[in-house]
Amino acid sequence: MKRMINVALPKGRLGEKAYALFARAGYDCPELLEENRKLTFENEAAGVRYFWVKPSDVAIYVERGAADIGVAGKDILLEYAPDVYELLDLGIGKCRMCVAGPRDFSDSHTGILRVATKFPAIARRHYAAQSREIDVIRLNGSIELAPILGLSDVIVDIVETGKTLAENGLCVLEEIEPVSARLIANKANYKFKGEEIEALRLKLEEATRA
Amino acid sequence: MKPETLSTQERIMLELRELYLGYGYRPYKVGKFEEYDLYMRNKKFLASEKVLTFSDTNGKLKALKPDVTLSIVKNAKDDGRTQKLCYTETVYRVPRNAYGFREIMQTGLECIGRVDDYAAGEVLMLAARSLAQISERYVLDVSDVGVLSGVLAEEPIGDADCAKLLSLVGEKNLHGLAATCAELGVSELTAKRLSDLVLACGPLQQTLDRVESLDLPQTSRDSVAGLRRMSDMLDAYKIKNVNLDFSVVNDMDYYNGLVFRGFVEGIPSGILAGGRYDNLLLRMGKHGEAIGFAVYLDQLERFMEQPAFETEALVLYDEETDPLAIVRATETLRARGYNCRVQREDEPCPTCREIVRLTKEANT
Numbered sequence: 001m002k003r004m005i006n007v008a009l010p011k012g013r014l015g016e017k018a019y020a021l022f023a024r025a026g027y028d029c030p031e032l033l034e035e036n037r038k039l040t041f042e043n044e045a046a047g048v049r050y051f052w053v054k055p056s057d058v059a060i061y062v063e064r065g066a067a068d069i070g071v072a073g074k075d076i077l078l079e080y081a082p083d084v085y086e087l088l089d090l091g092i093g094k095c096r097m098c099v100a101g102p103r104d105f106s107d108s109h110t111g112i113l114r115v116a117t118k119f120p121a122i123a124r125r126h127y128a129a130q131s132r133e134i135d136v137i138r139l140n141g142s143i144e145l146a147p148i149l150g151l152s153d154v155i156v157d158i159v160e161t162g163k164t165l166a167e168n169g170l171c172v173l174e175e176i177e178p179v180s181a182r183l184i185a186n187k188a189n190y191k192f193k194g195e196e197i198e199a200l201r202l203k204l205e206e207a208t209r210a
Numbered sequence: 211m212k213p214e215t216l217s218t219q220e221r222i223m224l225e226l227r228e229l230y231l232g233y234g235y236r237p238y239k240v241g242k243f244e245e246y247d248l249y250m251r252n253k254k255f256l257a258s259e260k261v262l263t264f265s266d267t268n269g270k271l272k273a274l275k276p277d278v279t280l281s282i283v284k285n286a287k288d289d290g291r292t293q294k295l296c297y298t299e300t301v302y303r304v305p306r307n308a309y310g311f312r313e314i315m316q317t318g319l320e321c322i323g324r325v326d327d328y329a330a331g332e333v334l335m336l337a338a339r340s341l342a343q344i345s346e347r348y349v350l351d352v353s354d355v356g357v358l359s360g361v362l363a364e365e366p367i368g369d370a371d372c373a374k375l376l377s378l379v380g381e382k383n384l385h386g387l388a389a390t391c392a393e394l395g396v397s398e399l400t401a402k403r404l405s406d407l408v409l410a411c412g413p414l415q416q417t418l419d420r421v422e423s424l425d426l427p428q429t430s431r432d433s434v435a436g437l438r439r440m441s442d443m444l445d446a447y448k449i450k451n452v453n454l455d456f457s458v459v460n461d462m463d464y465y466n467g468l469v470f471r472g473f474v475e476g477i478p479s480g481i482l483a484g485g486r487y488d489n490l491l492l493r494m495g496k497h498g499e500a501i502g503f504a505v506y507l508d509q510l511e512r513f514m515e516q517p518a519f520e521t522e523a524l525v526l527y528d529e530e531t532d533p534l535a536i537v538r539a540t541e542t543l544r545a546r547g548y549n550c551r552v553q554r555e556d557e558p559c560p561t562c563r564e565i566v567r568l569t570k571e572a573n574t
Contacts, residue, residue, distance in 0.1 A: 064305065065478020083306055083479065085457070089385040188473045188480065191349040191453075 001194050005048050005200060008062060008070035010055035013095040014181055018071040021090060024210065025203035047196060059084065059184065068189040074179040075158050079119045085190055087184040087201050091208050097122060097169060099174040100165050101147050101154035116146030117156040126156065126176050144168050219315060219507045223298055225343050226317050226505060231295035233336060235319045238295040240281040246271040248280055254491050255280060255464045255490060260304045262311055276303040279502060284414055287497045292323030312508070320502035325486065330468055330501055331443030337470060337482055337503050338449045344510065347475035351455040352414065352440065354468050356433030357426070358456060361403045364427055365396050375404065378461040382408055407456040414441045417454040426476045433467070440468065468501065481509045520560035523550040530570035
């Protein structure tokens with residue numbers, strides 16, 4: 001018996017791009033893009049049920065089994081380290097997790113480095129590997145402002161084109177990891193819907209190559 | 211005893227205890243507290259490094275147990291005899307990505323001393339039957355860490371890089387594996403072997419056929435041969451739903467050989483975990499071999515259906531009701547085998563199958 005796969009998609013541009021890949025792979029559900037108040041969208045024939053969630057929540061929905069699979073940015077996976085399978089790099093939403101700061105910045109290693117970021121776990125891990133003591137300043141947005149106003153020495157953030165950084169006199173000092181959207185799966189649900197999820201993964205892989 | 215008298219956790223706990231006793235595992239009780247030092251020295255063996263600590267009256271730092279196996283191994287007699295022990299204990303730890311400590315009920319067993327093929331196969335069979343006791347829709351994933359460590363031993367890479375590659379295998383992350391192998395300068399042959407092993411996932415017997423045909427180093431082949439012997443034993447026990455899955459990876463500082471993890475449909479994370487941990491014994495200065503597993507009973511809380519009624523019979527009374535009439539009514543209901551709850555009529559009513567009114571209104 002074919003089982004429905006519950007798919008958590010991230011709201012916004014990345015989710016729409018991801019849905020386009022799913023649709024190209026044969027898992028379309030046109031009402032998903034319509035203006036309506038529905039929360040879940042189903043294509044019974046294709047065996048998928050979609051729902052939009054906040055991008056940073058996708059991993060939680062999948063890890064806790066409310067969604068069988070989902071699309072999450074590698075930045076979210078690195079930050080929250082959910083216990084999930086990472087089945088495919090979808091090759092969309094490409095950017096870089098970077099350390100950035102003023103163009104003339106050079107770490108003198110004389111004191112604690114102040115790091116502003118939305119990704120405290122990634123920042124801690126990155127600097128712990130260098131045995132560098134840091135003061136993590138957790139912000140929720142406008143991270144670039146922190147070194148400009150002297151709130152921090154550097155920032156750890158995702159950089160797409162580097163244009164915002166350049167316009168504010170900042171630049172990439174170090175690249176931590178490339179980031180893109182990944183297909184993730186709940187480990188337990190994969191055991192019981194493995195055939196359906198694998199079939200979907202293979203078709204998505206083809207769609208990403210097309 | 212009525213089935214609803216026991217919660218799902220309690221019922222499964224008793225059934226598993228009966229199962230383990232049936233194969234000669236002796237009940238074992240460990241204390242609620244343990245010296246913190248034990249966990250400090252073996253942090254990586256714990257599911258979470260966070261431990262609830264307190265100072266004892268003599269000033270020593272103690273912890274509420276976050277794990278049972280460490281305590282059992284610490285107290286195991288090092289006399290060359292094999293001990294088969296089972297336990298049901300409460301542990302205190304922070305579940306992955308949770309925000310605070312939780313009290314977690316777990317049951318499990320340990321076989322410490324000499325672990326030959328029979329002993330390992332018996333533990334694996336008991337793990338599968340533990341899952342079957344919970345639901346017929348279960349899967350037991352098995353692996354042998356020796357297969358992957360044999361492949362990685364061919365490469366001149368350090369422990370941290372090995373751990374990185376193993377973590378990617380654990381995520382079934384083929385794209386990450388390819389990128390990291392390239393980054394670390396791992397040979398194409400090893401990269402291919404690792405991805406072949408990630409893809410070799412499915413029913414134990416058939417998947418072993420595939421793995422046996424792969425080009426693997428001799429040490430890995432020896433571990434595969436061990437898995438084949440386990441597979442034959444499980445067949446003899448008529449155990450179903452066992453998959454080979456190399457993404458089951460445990461810390462190699464502690465685990466060696468067979469590792470396994472159990473899942474039940476409807477429970478979003480693994481409900482059983484276990485493996486061979488000779489390395490832990492060695493680290494604790496003991497001789498011999500060991501294997502065991504734990505079943506996380508807390509996961510069952512939301513698993514089973516809730517009873518349709520909070521009570522079978524509800525006896526309602528008011529200020530006019532003679533207390534002796536209530537006694538007669540409840541004793542009659544109890545004699546008929548009903549669970550009954552007695553309460554005043556003006557209080558909120560729980561759901562029930564039958565209502566018995568002893569109120570003034572009912573008598574008029």
